[in-house]
Amino acid sequence: MTATHSLLVSSLRLGYGDRTVIESLDLTLPPGKITAIVGANACGKSTLLRSMSRLLAPRAGHVLLDGREVHKMPAKELARTLGLLPQSPVAPEGITVSDLVGRGRNPHQRLLSRWSREDDAAVAAALDATHTADLADRSVDELSGGQRQRVWIAMALAQQTDLLLLDEPTTFLDVSHQVEVLDLLTDLNRNRGTTIVMVLHDLNMAARYADHLIALADGKLHAAGEPSAVLTEDCVRAVFGLDSQVITDPTSGKPLMLPLGRHHVAITRP
Amino acid sequence: MTQLDSRPGPGAAVDRRRPARVRTLWILAALAALVLIMIASVAFGSRIVGWADIVAGVRGQTDTLAQAAVVKRIPRTFLAVAVGAALGLAGAVMQGVTRNPLADPGILGVNMGASLAVVTGIVSFGLASAAGYIWVAILGAAVAAVFVYAVGSLGRGGATPLKLALAGAAISAALASLISAFVLPRSDIATGFQSWMIGGVGGASYDSLRLVLPFLAVGFAVSLLSAKALNSLALGDDLAAGLGERVAVTRGVAALGAVLLCGASTAVAGPIAFVGLVVPHFCRLLVGLDHRWLLPFSALIGAALLTAADVVGRVVARPQEIDVGIITALIGAPFFIYFVRRQKVREL
Numbered sequence: 001m002t003a004t005h006s007l008l009v010s011s012l013r014l015g016y017g018d019r020t021v022i023e024s025l026d027l028t029l030p031p032g033k034i035t036a037i038v039g040a041n042a043c044g045k046s047t048l049l050r051s052m053s054r055l056l057a058p059r060a061g062h063v064l065l066d067g068r069e070v071h072k073m074p075a076k077e078l079a080r081t082l083g084l085l086p087q088s089p090v091a092p093e094g095i096t097v098s099d100l101v102g103r104g105r106n107p108h109q110r111l112l113s114r115w116s117r118e119d120d121a122a123v124a125a126a127l128d129a130t131h132t133a134d135l136a137d138r139s140v141d142e143l144s145g146g147q148r149q150r151v152w153i154a155m156a157l158a159q160q161t162d163l164l165l166l167d168e169p170t171t172f173l174d175v176s177h178q179v180e181v182l183d184l185l186t187d188l189n190r191n192r193g194t195t196i197v198m199v200l201h202d203l204n205m206a207a208r209y210a211d212h213l214i215a216l217a218d219g220k221l222h223a224a225g226e227p228s229a230v231l232t233e234d235c236v237r238a239v240f241g242l243d244s245q246v247i248t249d250p251t252s253g254k255p256l257m258l259p260l261g262r263h264h265v266a267i268t269r270p
Numbered sequence: 271m272t273q274l275d276s277r278p279g280p281g282a283a284v285d286r287r288r289p290a291r292v293r294t295l296w297i298l299a300a301l302a303a304l305v306l307i308m309i310a311s312v313a314f315g316s317r318i319v320g321w322a323d324i325v326a327g328v329r330g331q332t333d334t335l336a337q338a339a340v341v342k343r344i345p346r347t348f349l350a351v352a353v354g355a356a357l358g359l360a361g362a363v364m365q366g367v368t369r370n371p372l373a374d375p376g377i378l379g380v381n382m383g384a385s386l387a388v389v390t391g392i393v394s395f396g397l398a399s400a401a402g403y404i405w406v407a408i409l410g411a412a413v414a415a416v417f418v419y420a421v422g423s424l425g426r427g428g429a430t431p432l433k434l435a436l437a438g439a440a441i442s443a444a445l446a447s448l449i450s451a452f453v454l455p456r457s458d459i460a461t462g463f464q465s466w467m468i469g470g471v472g473g474a475s476y477d478s479l480r481l482v483l484p485f486l487a488v489g490f491a492v493s494l495l496s497a498k499a500l501n502s503l504a505l506g507d508d509l510a511a512g513l514g515e516r517v518a519v520t521r522g523v524a525a526l527g528a529v530l531l532c533g534a535s536t537a538v539a540g541p542i543a544f545v546g547l548v549v550p551h552f553c554r555l556l557v558g559l560d561h562r563w564l565l566p567f568s569a570l571i572g573a574a575l576l577t578a579a580d581v582v583g584r585v586v587a588r589p590q591e592i593d594v595g596i597i598t599a600l601i602g603a604p605f606f607i608y609f610v611r612r613q614k615v616r617e618l
Contacts, residue, residue, distance in 0.1 A: 094559060096289075268351065
């Protein structure tokens with residue numbers, strides 16, 4: 001489980017139609033760490049994640065997993081190493097939790113193979129890790145937003161990949177469920193060594209939970225590194241066009257960004 | 271949470287056998303029902319016959335009119351089973367491929383495409399062999415499927431359930447008028463076409479069965495082998511790709527299976543609508559959403575429904591027969607209206 005894989009992006013250009021979203025991007029994602037990608041709306045952070053999980057073919061450049069081009073790997077082989085949870089996935093109407101989580105086993109199954117003992121064990125472990133075992137027979141439709149997101153993460157866990165890519169896993173969740181989901185991902189990273197790469201909207205959550213922060217601005221890399229080095233007032237101004245005050249979070253020791261606006265100005269400067 | 275009592279403890283496998291047992295029971299029940307309906311299909315018809323004649327007819331004797339009628343019912347029963355299974359399965363596959371609860375070979379215009387292709391072949395190119403009908407019908411079904419999907423995907427939001435159903439209905443209507451335009455001037459073939467266009471299995475013979483079975487067999491195999499991929503597709507294209515499916519390829523292969531089933535069954539039995547719509551929804555209620563169960567079960571229930579509908583059509587208007595396509599429309603249309611009228615037609 002703890003095999004470390006290298007995932008890197010070199011001179012990557014991405015776009016849709018005749019619009020270029022990302023221009024010549026170079027990145028290395030540290031193995032065994034939690035990386036958060038932050039940036040303003042439409043800066044290309046979801047596009048980057050889609051390309052890293054081979055959903056979007058590059059215009060130029062490469063996405064390399066252990067030195068191999070992601071877009072040329074056999075689909076199932078890639079899916080056994082790298083898992084993806086897209087933004088707000090929709091469950092089929094009436095599907096049960098255990099059925100949904102079981103579908104994460106797809107890349108491990110052959111066309112005619114039957115449900116195996118390993119499949120059972122993987123699903124049970126995924127349900128346990130996400131504290132959803134007692135929901136197993138419930139319909140996904142009946143669950144709360146936080147429970148539902150945990151079930152989706154359980155599905156991704158049943159896939160048993162060493163890398164997990166998540167596109168805004170906390171969108172539409174209230175703050176307690178955001179913390180719950182991010183704590184869960186941290187558990188995964190600490191206990192199993194799963195490399196986690198996620199796009200996050202909330203800068204402060206990103207700074208608190210990520211070991212490595214990537215700030216994108218207009219499809220270009222603005223800064224990457226430890227949150228304390230990346231999340232600065234200058235960075236927030238450059239990436240979001242927003243004046244802010246960055247202080248040290250008294251609970252985590254990580255940087256904490258306080259947005260300023262026309263009606264609020266900084267009272268004390270650290 | 272009483273269902274969790276059987277769980278030995280944390281970390282142990284979740285009990286997946288309980289739903290599997292329920293599903294197995296339903297499959298066995300459906301099989302039993304199908305056998306009973308098949309027996310009924312041989313025993314009952316527009317001509318009332320006694321048990322002695324039924325037994326003699328099944329043994330192949332044709333000494334009396336009653337026995338001859340029974341002998342004719344046997345291939346008819348097998349054809350109804352084959353076509354019903356094909357349509358039920360094709361409907362389930364189409365609903366999975368398009369993630370659209372309103373998908374059905376009839377509603378999406380696939381059967382009508384097959385019909386138009388057959389009619390064009392006969393009228394314009396002098397197509398006369400039954401084997402030729404099947405190839406042409408499959409081609410027509412494929413063209414119609416691609417065309418309807420392309421039209422339904424135009425505009426914002428892609429192929430939403432309602433847009434796809436509307437595109438299918440509009441194109442079906444257009445194809446039906448084209449068929450009329452081809453057939454009406456030809457009084458020599460118009461009568462035969464009329465009953466074929468309604469859809470029926472009354473003209474069944476062992477020859478037609480033998481012709482269509484290889485196509486259906488391939489269609490069944492391709493469709494059933496797509497079950498696992500359809501499970502992934504049901505989660506959305508992005509997730510399916512993340513789970514290692516090549517989305518466009520698997521969707522194309524599964525659709526090909528459904529098109530084979532629709533084209534072949536339309537070639538022998540005409541464009542029978544609604545079986546493919548109703549059956550998968552009913553089956554989901556009983557065996558759930560896992561396509562590995564849903565697909566075979568839909569085939570079973572489709573066979574049972576179409577055979578039962580054919581029996582009903584033979585006995586309700588004695589001594590006349592009502593074509594099975596009319597009976598399935600009577601069952602299916604109200605269901606379709608109910609389904610569209612639900613507040614929100616969700617994607618599957």
